[in-house]
Amino acid sequence: MPLLQVNKVEKFYNEETKVLKDISFEVYPGEFISIIGPSGAGKSTLLRCINRMVNFNQGTILFDEQNIGQLNKKELRKVRTKIGMIFQHYNLVPRLTVLENVLHGRFGYKTTLQGIFNRYTQKEKERAFFLLEKLGIEEHAYKRCDQLSGGQQQRVGICRALIQEPSLILCDEPIASLDPNSSKIIMDYLKMISSELGIAVVVNLHQVEVAQHYSDRIIGLNKGNIVFNNRSAALTNLEIQNIYSSNMQDLIMI
């Protein structure tokens, strides 16, 4: 059974341009999938449709058998606890500690009052430390996030996603602001999360080689269309050209 089924999804921000056109694909539990494609292809929009950070216009998205497009606010909040999100710029609260930022991942499980007063259980704190240790940053637990390097901040972002106990993690260009060394560390952790913890990981990337190295499957997006969806090994140079071509017509005429 797929964990996520995206079926004929369309998205437009305005009447003139469809940003996503007839998008269909499936994600299975524990799969590692990269989405590649030129800037403006619709990669970020696609990830945001999955957890309904943006509403889509047509089609259906089923996550864990729930119809994402039809959930009310409360149901959506519940489903979102199962979908972690990792961002290019980490989206941490800079003046709060590493530990506090990780515990924020529990927010979706709290009542409003518990959330306001930052009430966390001993078990949640222990879990936060366990995750910080797993990501190799436990020694920074009480530092403010803005004192950490980019790579370390992204590891905090990963801990915050993991403490949600997600079955899917969406990553929007998680290594775009990092140097090659930190990028490798982050990608290795994301891979570990899918292979060891069985959490499906969907990553938007702009480095083709990185996608090829880490992914079970690659989805190529061009102008809102899926033009490739196959095992990493099947991604030939011609397919890469096709995914990154600015004008599909040119390629077809060759």
Ligand SMILES: Nc1ncnc2c1ncn2[C@@H]1O[C@H](COP(=O)(O)OP(=O)(O)O)[C@@H](O)[C@H]1O
């Ligand atoms: N909030 C928005 N309002 C209007 N247009 C948007 C918005 N977000 C993205 N777009 C447009 O949608 C297209 C796809 O953008 P995006 O999903 O960010 O692509 P990518 O992540 O592949 O670079 C672009 O043309 C972009 O300008």
Ligand SMILES: [Mg+2]
């Ligand atoms: Mg983007």
